[in-house]
Amino acid sequence: MPQMAPISWLLLFFIFSFTLILFSIINYFYLTPTPPSSTKLLITQSTLIWKW
Template sequence: MPQMAPISWLLLFFIFSSTLILFTVINYYYLTPTPPSSSKMLITQSPLTWKW
């Protein structure tokens, strides 16, 4: 079984590392967040009845 030269291991490390970094950056910036809608949502609170 042939052995790989250290340069090849270094090249593989850089290729896989750059691929991982590129993949995470693309996934981070892929979806842009939508701004909240202009209509305000009213939050209604129902009164709590505590039965102790």
């Protein structure tokens, strides 16, 4: 079983690190948030009358 040289391990580390950073940046900037709609939602509050 051949062993890898330390330079190869360093190269692999840089490749995986670069891939992780690039993947994170792409996922962060992939979807743009939609602005909130201008229509107002009607919130109804029901009052409870407690009969003890």
